[in-house]
Amino acid sequence: MMSRLRSLLARLVSPVRRRRLERDLDDDLAAHFSLLVDDLERRGLPPAEARRQARLRFGSLDVAREAHRDARGIGWIEAWSRDARYAARSLRARPGLTLVAVLTLSLGIGTPAAVFGLLDRFVFGTPDVADPDAFVNVVRDGRYSTVTATLAEYQAMSRAQAVRELAAWSSHKFIAPLGADDPSLVTGLLATCNVFRLLGTTTPTAGRLFTPGDCESPAPIAILSERAWRARFGGDPSIVGASLRFGQTPVTIIGVVDAAPILHQWDDAALTPELWLPYSAYASIPASMRSHAATDLLAPSNRTRWLYVGGLLAPGATRAAASAELDALDLAVSLEPDTRRRDPVKAIDGSRWASAPLDMLGLIAMALALPAVLLLLTAVNVAALLLARAAGRQREIGVRLALGASRSSLARLLVAENLILTGLAAGVSFLLVTVVPPLLVRYFDAADWFGDPASLLPGRRVVACVAIASVLSGLLAGLSPMVESLKPRPADALNERRRFGGPRRATRTRRVFVCIQIAACIVPLVTAMIYARAVERYTRPSAPVDALLVAEFTDSRRPALSPAEIATHVEAMAGVSRVALTSSWLPLVFEDAMRVAHPATGAEFPVAERQVSAAFFDTFDVPVVAGRAFDPADLATDPGAEPVIVSEALARRLLGDVSPIGATLQPGRNERLERRLLVVGVAATREVGHAMFRAAGTDGSVIYRLLPETAATGYLLARTRGPAEAAAPAVRERLRALLGTAAQVQPFSAYLEERAGWIRRIEGLFAGLGALSLVLALMGVAGVVSFDALQRRKEIAVRQALGASPGDVRRRIVRLGAPALVAGAAIGLGGAWLLARVTEAERILPSTASGPDPIPYATVGVLMVGIGLATLAAIAYPASRRDPLPVLRED
């Protein structure tokens, strides 16, 4: 046993000691040879004859060395290390080609890996708490977005032994201004008083943290986040103890805390509330600010779930044990009489993956689609490079085969070369994966989604991703050149009578390469252009918005004046022509959505929904083209039907060419609307912004409802007589006078710009990818076509000798490349169209009222075919001018 182990170790290290072992053997062989010669001389042979005889008896030294090598090492390790050394030398001999191949492959491997680096954090990242291994999120129905518990359910679950520090926080975010001077809004969250222990914060930045008693008194106290404290109060320590108004609620600040962000909903960014309030403070929050105005969420009889729950596993407890115990405790207080309809509770690790694996898989697939195309593109590019090189080596390979090398040993040599290239590329990609994700997080300003960019180091999943991408691109880039290289029969290769791989087959491979390259670079280019045009459309809607001013209003304003009254006051100003009110969903910036049933089929579908005051259509310049605009009398409650106005697009979608005036629509079953909707007017179709439901309003379908007079929050829209910016200070002053506090007043275009920011950044990303793939594709196409022309130089020369004119030759070369070019363009445009449909359906792309925009497809298609043809012509021209005689004499 020991001797076997010893032998294995010795064999393993033998490649390292190769030089010494070989030298020793050579010395030994030399000594033996001289001993043999001496022996023979002693038997009476003359020295020269003795040496001759010794040589004959001794046999081949190479055979002896080979036997020694086989005996001392492990055959395949030796063979591979020999091949690797040879491959490294042959790659060093062509540094330019090697560098281009490595850099190209690195881009192909690094891009999907970098994107995955971000996804890894987003999908699998757990909350940034002090003890992430013990952290559990208690969810119902497996998801965060389903609110977990009522107060009674939470209190029952807190008795669990498997979980300590079970804490809860409100699903509703309380949003209001803080203090009288700053009109910007802060987000407040109600939480149980042990929430900071759950998050791992034990000491406050200033003041104190919650004590258990704080959650028993209704006295409204609050803890400020450190970020808000520095941003809004300049880090003033005297804020502790100060009494401020949070909306209408006076709160006393008891401390400042720097706590970890918490995940609120799986499809939302992590949340760092600016204000933490004990849950008992709910009693002092005015009804208008509550999510369920009519319900007392603190009452034991309350059945509305409003709390998210998290905790830390007790030492030794597992998530499965915690799930079972929590579910049993929850079942005991369940208010759902039918246990089959009850959603069980479950303790998960707090990652989005644990919450919604299917959605996350979809996200991963979508995010990796384009980088995968880039990987394919780079692999094809490198394959084309290596193919050209393989053609140049057919003589060398032929010689080796003729000398008796087996095809498998040659294949091993080529695989070794490919492994070195891919390995180097994987190294560079690993650098990219370390550097690029933090840069992207900074570029997209997305620390809320991905965490601190400085801590985004590649984990084991990312390393695995680099490995998989490397193997894939190594296979893609190396397989076809290897197969082509090993094809020649020695005699053919040495005679150069046959083109390697056979002309027809090799040409087909190359045509497929051109096709893939063109297709793969068209996709990001078209997508970038679609995004660019979306930004254009988005920031400059068809109706002019330059003279629109927006003021936010909330119920913190003096209740003596209703929003309608404020609107009347603002409209009376000299610089203002018209004023309207909208709900807290500003049209074009973010749209609410509702479901309506189709009158003929009954199928429900989502449409954008805007709640506006009667003056909206004049103010926003949306003409009412049939029927009438809203009328103040419409507010009078008609128990049967609620008057609505629909956009032309929705009218067409619902009733075709029949006039919709007087028609009634059935709201969706879950819409909490008791009345049917009576269509009283049709408004012109305008652009629709990012809507809340997927697929809502992609075709400009909008339903307008009249904003109730009791609405306490929303926006005031003012059409100004001059540019909006000029009128802003006066309106701001007027509102301050009317409300007694500062109000946020901005031109509407500023909101649009802010919303367009993220589209611009996505556009930048696609433009970068597009430019990169354009360069790669052009390099690849030029390489492939010029290689093709070189391979066909004999055919061309024969044609020229038989009387073909330069024009004929040029046409021949262009005809060779053009079909692949056109086919690639067609495939690429199809792919881009599909991607655009997906991004539109997933609401990544702002929708258009006018359907797909043909211009990006036409522009990029024509551009690519044009550039491709120009490349072909540039290669064809010198080829057609070449003297055929030297080529014909080559043999």
Added chain:
Amino acid sequence: MGGELDLLQGTLDLMVLQTLATMGPQHGYGIARRVEQVSGNEVLLNQGTIHASLVRLQQQGFIRAEWGTSENNRRARFYSLTRTGRKQLERRTEHWERLKAVMSRVLGQSASGPAGR
């Protein structure tokens, strides 16, 4: 008959070990010569075979090599048996004896079988 014997797998290593046990430290050429002599030139060893066997035994720790000077004043490696090598020799000799006995019984039975009828 005629020609040299094909060696069974493992027999050369045993011959080398036995040669070193009998003659003490010896260089590769000397070991080969001795095996050829003892076998009455039935076994002829080329350089590849003997060196492969030596490196194998060395890696298993059964023999060790030291540089020395040969009888004609040349630098050569001298191989000697290690303690494990000596134990290994005993074990393999015993194994070989048993094999030999079994083989001769089997072959003896077959000779007095059908041939004797």
